Amino acid sequence: MASYFDEHDCEPTNPEEQYRQNALLELARSLMQGLDIDSGSFDLSDWDQRLPPPAAKAVVQSLPVVIISPEQADKALKCPVCLLEFEEQETVREMPCKHLFHTGCIMPWLSKTNSCPLCRLELPTDNPDYEEFKKDKVRFLFNVIIISVIHSLYSSVTPYEYTRVFSVFVCFYRNGEGKENTD
Structure with a gap:
């Protein structure tokens, strides 16, 4: 996995910064993979163009x-x-x-x-297709909210606090989504 700084072609201002950015990137990736949603392919326009059933x-x-x-x-x-x-x-x-x-x-x-x-x-x-669309929309919005929280945490916590917050997010995500903990 490339680091945040490698992906964005920039240098950290201090060592804590690099740790925090890498942890953020790791959390974001794990959330994106765990949600089983590719945000690039999630298209709301299909149902937005039709009336609900x-x-x-x-x-x-x-x-x-x-x-x-x-x-x-x-x-x-x-x-x-x-x-x-x-x-x-x-x-x-x-x-x-x-x-x-x-x-x-x-x-x-x-x-x-x-x-x-x-x-x-x-x-x-x-309509099962519409019901699945509603579930996908909720998952997508949950993903957006989590990513927003991650970005807001980035500048306000120490590496130690961030590690604790990261573990809370992972536990919340796994339990909140009804997925079994496979660790």
Whole structure:
């Protein structure tokens, strides 16, 4: 493995710097390999160009039915789709995000897309490709966050502290991703 300084064609300003840079590079590489994602080939544009699939039928059917209470009716709450006020004792559907909708408004919506029309919280779908895309997107974002943390740590810790932080990241990554520790 080439060192950070060899890869970037530069010289360290002090010996601690070289150790820290090499440790950062090693951590970044191990994270990239462990995530099984080649960030260069990860393409969000495929699903970004298409509408998400409908919500899973079983999930839609299991949305809780809520009866509008007198307190809710007094607040003049409205269905975000049709903008009509909810009436006392009216039955409505509650999304996981706690937004309320008339059944006749939310059911057609969820038969076309998988998200709350108000906050865009996504429900599961019956489309395995889309579900895999969502998992890949989360893994990719996790990778970006970890790399950002590594870069911010670079200038703020001693080599000893960095070694400790590195071991914590490796343990967190292996346990957080549900991967077995093969060491």
